[in-house]
Amino acid sequence: MAARADIDRIERLATGQDGVVTRAQLIACGATPDWISRQVTRKRWTRLFPGVYLTHTGRPRWRSTARAALLYAGRGAALSHTSAAFHHNLVDSPGAMIHVSVPHERRIRHQPGLLIRYRRHIPQAWGRLRATGPIETVLDLIDLPTTTEDEAVSLLCRAVQRNFRSEQILDQADRLPRLRHRRLLRELLSAVDLGVESALEYRYHRIERRHGLPRSTLQSREALDGTWLRADCRYARLGVRVELDGQLAHPYGRTDADVWRDNAVTVLARELTLRYRWRHVTVTPCLVARQVAIALRSRGWAGMPRPCGPACAVASLGEHRQE
Template sequence: MVLLSAPRAVNLPDVIALPEPVRSRVVRQEGVASVAQLEEAGVPRRTVARRVASGRWQRLHRGVVVLQSGAVTWRQVAHAALVAAGDGAALSHSSAGYVHGLVREAGPVVVVSVPASRWVRPQPGLVVHRRSPMPHAAGRLRAVDVVETVLDLLGQAADDDAAVAVVTSAVRQGVTPSRLLRWAEERHALAHRALLRAVLGDPTLGIESPLEHRYVRDVERPHRLPRTIGQVRQRVDGGWIRADRVHEGIGVRIELDGRLAHPGGTTDRDVWRDNAVLIEHDDLTLRYRWRHVAGRPCAVARQVALALTRAGRPTEASRCPRCP
């Protein structure tokens, strides 16, 4: 069993003793090497087996070792997966998503893609996709391009919320919506294609989270409320803020908090900001969380309609199929 931990130094004397160019390759792989690479450097297989048996080195995959004892990092496990998968392999799907910052957890296995012309023997802890054509990949920890990774993750998203989370995370990481939409159209089969177009096709929507998407989809549109604009920047209390959804010209804004927990300090800051908005802009702030938007969208719509009416825009929430 391989234990993961914070970065730990490899056995430097073992690495330094390797001749070039193998030494530089092992350094780039953060102490990971294949048995073939070590043989190329003059280390016999029996020596590798002996050092693994003594605990000086560790075997991560068949024919792949890390030149250290103790716990290893996720990056070392990922390097080992790439070495085991061979030429042309690249991290993909959830593993590439972790490298690109699209997902928070790396997952229990390392996922790689290889050219369809190659076949990789199955191994525990390693998932291999064969692809044609093989997507562009780069980086010291070789990973499939971020846009291709977004499309891969969309294909595995369990529901709309998970799909929107991937898309909005990509936009926050700097992926332009136009590039993502263009690459999506080039894919023959793509799950959640219509959702992707809906979220990114209208630049004025400004949707940046699954909860915002749910608000527009389940509260605003089916109840025919006046349309909001997303992510509006305003100067308040000497600084800049961004409001999640704003009814421009009416004086009503919607703040959405998708976290399950809401620490007291954050609540205090939110209240202070809401007060500052009311004082400086005379805007009423309505604040909703997951349990409101996902569990009671019709009640939220009625409350928003009442707020708009009170602000001077007479509004009545239309009935939707879910309304009691």
């Protein structure tokens, strides 16, 4: 059995490691293999990975599991990809697996809940809970073939909101000899610089570009009726606004605040508000372009939208014009 002084050392060690200790650390503190086994069999501790223990029972916090994964992976290991993104508050969910990058020459036995990535060049990593840096993590995720365009937009928006400039991200990307979505990265960062703050806004920005619509001002703010209001997209000179309601923000349609804002815009600013949701923008983008074009032309826009293909809904506007 470990002496009392050794138990105190173990408790201090666990406190500094999110409640997690390794078998080697315990033995260095004077614990015996039998004593360690008894902590688990008597349900005082929980074994998270081989040779890595949580010094209490109950469901472990994510940070404790991540710490255990790093201790299990050993020398040179760092949280990366989704785990690093969650650690840096770039994504809202850590996912089901702990992602850890290790030097390519090492080999680690597979464990449930742990995804090991062997890499010749691990990006710069640091911190008490060692993880790849925020920009490096964003580039890692964008480089994955499974990352969707919408997910890439969300990542870049979160990074920019955390005061990482587009130039910093591009500079880091230019140092990578291989980056799967380099062209997409530049396109997305250009959109973010224009004011895009979500994947839905990026999709609407793309609708404008593909259909030759005027470019709206994104995230326009003004004071109306004593309240600061913000429009997702605004064609100020034409008196038209477009509000984009994401499923997470407005799961049941317009909120009371939205209704009050739309009424203020109509009464005081005399502007027309069009409102679209995910399904409109993603499933029927050409119909959205057509309706926006009709609204803009009703307010004085002299241009015509450009069909994006033979079956594009905006083509009928040109036919009506010819008649």
